[in-house]
Amino acid sequence: MKHIVVLTGAGMSAESGIATFRDSGGLWEQHAIEDVATPEGFQRNPQLVLDFYNERRKAAFGAKPNKGHIGLAEMESDYKISIITQNVDNLHERAGSTNVIHLHGELNKVRSTADPSLIYTLTSDKPEINIGDKCEKGSQLRPHIVWFGEAVPMIEKAAEITQQADILVVIGTSLNVYPAAGLINYTKQNTPIYLIDPKEVKTNIKSIHFIQKGASEGVEELREILKLKYS
Numbered sequence: 001m002k003h004i005v006v007l008t009g010a011g012m013s014a015e016s017g018i019a020t021f022r023d024s025g026g027l028w029e030q031h032a033i034e035d036v037a038t039p040e041g042f043q044r045n046p047q048l049v050l051d052f053y054n055e056r057r058k059a060a061f062g063a064k065p066n067k068g069h070i071g072l073a074e075m076e077s078d079y080k081i082s083i084i085t086q087n088v089d090n091l092h093e094r095a096g097s098t099n100v101i102h103l104h105g106e107l108n109k110v111r112s113t114a115d116p117s118l119i120y121t122l123t124s125d126k127p128e129i130n131i132g133d134k135c136e137k138g139s140q141l142r143p144h145i146v147w148f149g150e151a152v153p154m155i156e157k158a159a160e161i162t163q164q165a166d167i168l169v170v171i172g173t174s175l176n177v178y179p180a181a182g183l184i185n186y187t188k189q190n191t192p193i194y195l196i197d198p199k200e201v202k203t204n205i206k207s208i209h210f211i212q213k214g215a216s217e218g219v220e221e222l223r224e225i226l227k228l229k230y231s
């Protein structure tokens, strides 16, 4: 069985109604990164940060996996699939993918500000945390999100998996944020790389197979290409 590693970004969930970051109208046009996605921002105005993630968490709970997520989950019957996602929603899991690594954390989880091993899962009936919501040791809870300036604990595992790929697929990421964007350089030499995005994405890789489509149609086309090549 071929091992396909899939690196996904916000564009993967765009057709599920979740806003991307850097497209026009994207989240970083409406919010300053340093205010809502850094440890310093949280120190300055914790409720603003909690509100930002509360809103996003509610949107994610209300969203459904799109055909792209579902197509990737279905591919598990023909390939070994490892998904490495920068997304903090759980739409890959809800579509049925069984092997998902979250590089930038998970929206439906929160953790203690004093003890990062104390992680709690929120549900759609209580999707918010606010100032005063505390862990069992009495410290304020924060989103289980990797903010800018924080370490990316899953990056080494993700790099190891990328090294093992027979095929790399990149979907819906502008490849602007490191270290995630650097993963594409971890593939073995001559590993085919497919990139699905409606817009051109700049990379340092010369021989990329570019599928210029949205995630749903792009995954469908990818499956046809792979079927012709490998079955």
Ligand code: OAD
Pocket: 008, 009, 010, 011, 012, 014, 015, 020, 021, 022, 023, 026, 037, 086, 087, 104, 146, 147, 148, 171, 172, 173, 174, 175, 176, 177, 196, 197, 198, 199, 201, 213, 214, 215, 216
């Ligand atoms: P970006 O918003 O930077 O890029 C989204 C990409 O998705 C762009 O290349 C779009 O062209 C593409 N796109 C838009 N609609 C699409 C569709 N229907 N199907 C497929 N692709 C589509 O998002 P990311 O690259 O994921 O991190 O951003 C990386 C990180 O920056 C995020 O994880 C987040 C953000 O700041 C943190 O918050 C730590």
